[in-house]
Amino acid sequence: MNNPGMTEVLFSLILVAIAIAISRFWKINVEKDIAIGSVRSFVQLVAVGYALNFIFDLESVWLILVTLLVMALVGAQAASSRVTKIKSPFVLILFSILFGSFVTIGIMAFLNIITFEARYIIPLGGMIIGNSMNASALSMNRITSDISSNRLTVETALSLGKSWRESSALYFRDAVTTGMISILNSMKTVGLVALPGAMTGMILAGADPLDAVLLQIIVMYMILMAVAVTSVVVVELTVRQLFTVHHQLK
Amino acid sequence: MGSPSLVVSHVSKIVDDKKILEDISYTFYPKNIYTILGPSGSGKSSLLRLLNRLDESSSGEIIFDGQTIDSYVVCELRKKIGYLFQTPYLFEKTVKDNFLFADNTVSNSQMLELLAQVHLSQKMLESSVEKLSVGEKQRVAFARMLLTKPKILLLDEPTSALDPSITEAFEQFIQKITIKENLTTIIVTHSPEQAMRFDQTGILIADGKIAESSDIKSLLENPQSDAGKRYKARELS
Known part of the structure; x- marks a missing residue:
């Protein structure tokens, strides 16, 4: 497996889309939570990645x-x-x-x-x-x-x-x-x-x-x-x- | 009458701005049984809880054996001022375990003697507490309390779970041990009949105050206070 880049991350959004589709199809009503959770975890983890790079360098x-x-x-x-x-x-x-x-x-x-x-x-x-x-x-x-x-x-x-x-x-x-x-x-x-x-x-x-x-x-x-x-x-x-x-x- | 064993002086208890007990003063003597009567929620059990510091009074002073109760190490004080709850709780697993919990130096023969005193079969020593009836549990809890060698017994409705045939025998045991061991026994009861059987001092508490106290016959048959008269007429319950 190659080290993943942004392209691979974007492709993995397909998995999120499938989860949303499942929620909508079976009327589980968690589409909003899935969307917010996915964006939030993306932003938090990318921010942590940059912060760790900074801390490791210092x-x-x-x-x-x-x-x-x-x-x-x-x-x-x-x-x-x-x-x-x-x-x-x-x-x-x-x-x-x-x-x-x-x-x-x-x-x-x-x-x-x-x-x-x-x-x-x-x-x-x-x-x-x-x-x-x-x-x-x-x-x-x-x-x-x-x-x-x-x-x-x-x-x-x-x-x-x-x-x-x-x-x-x-x-x-x-x-x-x-x-x-x-x-x-x-x-x-x-x-x-x-x-x-x-x-x-x-x-x-x-x-x-x-x-x-x-x-x-x-x-x-x-x-x-x-x-x-x-x-x-x-x-x-x-x-x-x-x-x-x-x-x-x- | 000798020296008092317990002196309660101007004791009040306030919880969340509500007066639970107000300006309680009373002097208790050894070899005596005091029955505390009064309607539900009048503060009877609250008073007992203050006497062995399960709760703290808001003001006033309680003196045990000549010293304020604050001056005792609280765990030692509680061994000297035994408390029997209305609902008995026994620890796992056997009756013997409960006795050893109270005093881990007690011998087998002392435990057997204690069981006989509270009218329980000696075979019960190794019994699981789960197999006991509520009445049997109450008597085991009473015997367990005696193992800490208290000078004062605080009994909150001690016979409420006993059937009538056992109740009188148990009352006689309380009377006997109070005299024999030079104890001061303070009993909260809802039963005027039981108070009459003890035939000693009665204290009527109403609205957190001592409404009246005297020998029990006078208190129940010829009350002087308004609360006493209402209690007699069963208007207070």
């Missing part, structure tokens, strides 16, 4: 960090918009994503698994932040809904002299697991059902499949750790919001 550590921060801010905003039962979730989610991402990237850079260059850090950071974003929203929603729908259970434990941490331990575990379930499931089926994105990209770009597999394994472990850390941190911070300092449910 090779500035600060620019890499700012880029990761912007990704985390956008991710936290998207995740917090999905959280309904807690006031101002944005700061908690942003902190959790940043913590999970920076610890993971820090360990990988320290162990020399990846070099601290924009070409590696930014795409990997994007994958980490994207997965952490989903995990944090799922975990936060789970812990808030579990505790609010199990007030009697939690207050029974509190009334027996248990701390807020002991009284919410069961729900803590469930919420963290909810955040991790996606990566755990995809680890079970990886390669058997679908080839993951990073690996597919490398193979399409002409890399040796075994090299692509090795990179994919690293990416998977990296996402696993980031998601685990982010989920634990976000649940820990959220539970603290649900109780007073006197171990009372708010």
Whole structure:
């Protein structure tokens, strides 16, 4: 496969047109959404392409960090918009994503698994932040809904002299697991059902499949750790919001 | 009467600008059973929740054993001021697990004795809590609360799920343990008949205030307050 140019992209619009035709024929009524989504993704990705070229050329550590921060801010905003039962979730989610991402990237850079260059850090950071974003929203929603729908259970434990941490331990575990379930499931089926994105990209770009597999394994472990850390941190911070300092449910 | 075990002084609770409890003052003594009566939504359960700090009062002071409740480590305070919810909740999986949750040092023989005290079969110790009736669950929850060795018992409608044959035996156990263990027992009930059976002090709460308190017979048969008279006439329910 040759590296695609604008002509190939324009030809691929035929696929979008077919999707619109399907929507119209079966009266699914998503033609407008398909059209807007296609244009939007085109504009966003082309803009990102130019931005990445610029950042890769400059090779500035600060620019890499700012880029990761912007990704985390956008991710936290998207995740917090999905959280309904807690006031101002944005700061908690942003902190959790940043913590999970920076610890993971820090360990990988320290162990020399990846070099601290924009070409590696930014795409990997994007994958980490994207997965952490989903995990944090799922975990936060789970812990808030579990505790609010199990007030009697939690207050029974509190009334027996248990701390807020002991009284919410069961729900803590469930919420963290909810955040991790996606990566755990995809680890079970990886390669058997679908080839993951990073690996597919490398193979399409002409890399040796075994090299692509090795990179994919690293990416998977990296996402696993980031998601685990982010989920634990976000649940820990959220539970603290649900109780007073006197171990009372708010 | 000795030293009071619990002193409630000018306690109020306001939630979203609404007065749930207003200027409650009362002194409780050991070896006594206090029945709190009053219509639904009058603030009876809200008062119990303040006494062991499941909720925070908006103003006033509560003194337990000579010290304000704020000065205790809250988890330790709650072991000393036990709370039994109207709807019992038991943790997974067995009755024994529930007892060990409250006190992981309790021996098997103590657990068996406790079951006998609350009129439950000793075979029930290893039973799954899912197999228990609501009444059995209530008694297991009561026994579990006793394992934290409370000095005050706060019981919110403790017999509402029990059938009449068990209710009286359970009431007698509450009376017995209150005297034997030098406890102060505060019971919220909707049943004037039950309050009469305990035959001690009655406190009538209406609209978040103590309308009247006296020995239960006087309170129910010859109330002095307007709220007391309306309660007697069943106008308040």
